[in-house]
Amino acid sequence: MQSYVQCGCIFYWEENRMFELKTSASFDSAHFLSGYQGKCSNLHGHRWKIEVTVGQETLQEEGNYRGMVIDFGDVKHAVKALADSYDHAMIYEEGTLQRATVEALLAEGFRLIAVPFRPTAEQFAKCFYEKLTADGLPVRRVAVYETPENCAVYEV
Numbered sequence: 225m226q227s228y229v230q231c232g233c234i235f236y237w238e239e240n241r242m243f244e245l246k247t248s249a250s251f252d253s254a255h256f257l258s259g260y261q262g263k264c265s266n267l268h269g270h271r272w273k274i275e276v277t278v279g280q281e282t283l284q285e286e287g288n289y290r291g292m293v294i295d296f297g298d299v300k301h302a303v304k305a306l307a308d309s310y311d312h313a314m315i316y317e318e319g320t321l322q323r324a325t326v327e328a329l330l331a332e333g334f335r336l337i338a339v340p341f342r343p344t345a346e347q348f349a350k351c352f353y354e355k356l357t358a359d360g361l362p363v364r365r366v367a368v369y370e371t372p373e374n375c376a377v378y379e380v
């Protein structure tokens with residue numbers, strides 16, 4: 225990252241160094257892509273992996289967390305809790321299933337999660353970024369893997 229810095233009447237670009245921590249957690253769920261031309265319009269499952277990078281230019285200077293960006297445990301627990309909240313569910317975009325279908329699935333005891341977006345890896349990456357940021361984590365990057373080879377990244 226670069227900052228435009230003023231020193232007297234001189235302006236210059238200063239390269240900022242960044243400390244980053246990375247952790248990941250996974251969840252297993254089903255989804256489908258409504259309106260997709262191809263096999264992903266059908267209900268299918270993934271083992272989604274959420275890989276989160278948090279970062280800061282400075283480390284904490286005193287107390288229990290001196291020398292740290294944030295405690296590894298705090299990042300790990302937040303990402304695990306997020307993954308668990310999407311685990312073993314059928315994830316669908318709001319408005320893409322008939323009401324009778326939703327009611328029938330709920331009557332069978334299935335766990336449904338309606339999301340206000342098409343559940344692509346890209347949209348999940350942005351959604352997870354926003355949720356973890358709202359939890360107070362200094363998130364820089366969220367990668368969401370649908371398969372071990374394919375991931376989408378949301379980065380700030």
Ligand SMILES: Nc1nc2c(c(=O)[nH]1)N=C([C@H](O)[C@H](O)COP(=O)(O)OP(=O)(O)OP(=O)(O)O)CN2
Pocket residue numbers: 257264268343344345346370371374376
């Ligand atoms: N840019 C994106 N493209 C696709 C996404 C996505 O989230 N972002 N998602 C899908 C589907 O969810 C699909 O499950 C993944 O597709 P695909 O890679 O084709 O699936 P496989 O890895 O199982 O492919 P095989 O060729 O069957 O091994 C589609 N595209």
Ligand SMILES: [Zn+2]
Pocket residue numbers: 255264268269270370
């Ligand atoms: Zn899929």
